[in-house]
Amino acid sequence: MHVSVALLYVALMAAPECTSLPTKGDSVRITTHSIVNIAQITLVHISKLKTKLQVVAEIQVRTPSIEGLAGISRDLGRLESELRSPFTDLLGQVEADLSSLEGRVRSLAAAMNCTTQARPTAAAAAAGDHSFPHSRLYLTLVRVQHYLETLVQNKDKLKVC
Template sequence: MHILLALLYVSLVAAPGCTSLPAKGESIRNTIHNIINIAQITLVHIKKVRTKLPVPPQAEVTSYSIEGLTGISHDLGLLDNELQSPFTELLSQIQADVSSLEGRVRSLALTMDCPIHPRPSGETGDNLFPDSHLYLTLTKVQHYLEKLLLNKDKLKVC
């Protein structure tokens, strides 16, 4: 009987510690880890799509600078808009990945009290060269995510 009472007491005392929410610092670390994972998975998706396409023309893209969560969120919003073009329907999985990534970065920025700009509008112009647009968009996203992974420390600052 004493053993049962002791077990009941231990379970009642230990339960609040076991069911508490993670600390803010731990939540931020988990979110950063998730962002990095999504970026890596998206790069795998890009490589998979590239194997299905003919050899791409050489294209140079100007890359965004990665300075902190506010800019990263904005840049990912712009890339998400570009991926929603009718010419990039082949990239629907990558668009979903980038959209998810942008949402997590925005959420992390809000958690860290960073200023967040409104999401960029989804203006996509008519493109006379849809194949070129597809390659260019794919290259932009790939370069941005590679740069983000190299500068993942910027996910800790506004």
């Protein structure tokens, strides 16, 4: 009898801790970790694509600085829209990765009450210059790679609006 009462007491006392929802801090930490993981996976995808494209020259690019969630969301949206192209489907996985990454950054920004700009439209991407499409896409791929490497190094900026 005493054993069953003791088990019932332990079960009732442990139940709230086992069933509690994650706190806002836990949610931010988990989402930040997820964003960094997606960025690292995307970098692997880019590395494989660069090998497939067999471009020898290393291109130096400039990317925006990492300042906070609003800027990261804006920059990822722009890079994703630059990757959309009717000329090749090679970059589809990287585009999907960036879309997922940008969505998670927006979600994190909303959870932290940060304001973000509207997502770039497909029309903005279609309006770009279509001369030398493979070179343009390679250049964009290198820009995405550089931006994600910078993001992973500056992951503390994911805690700033």
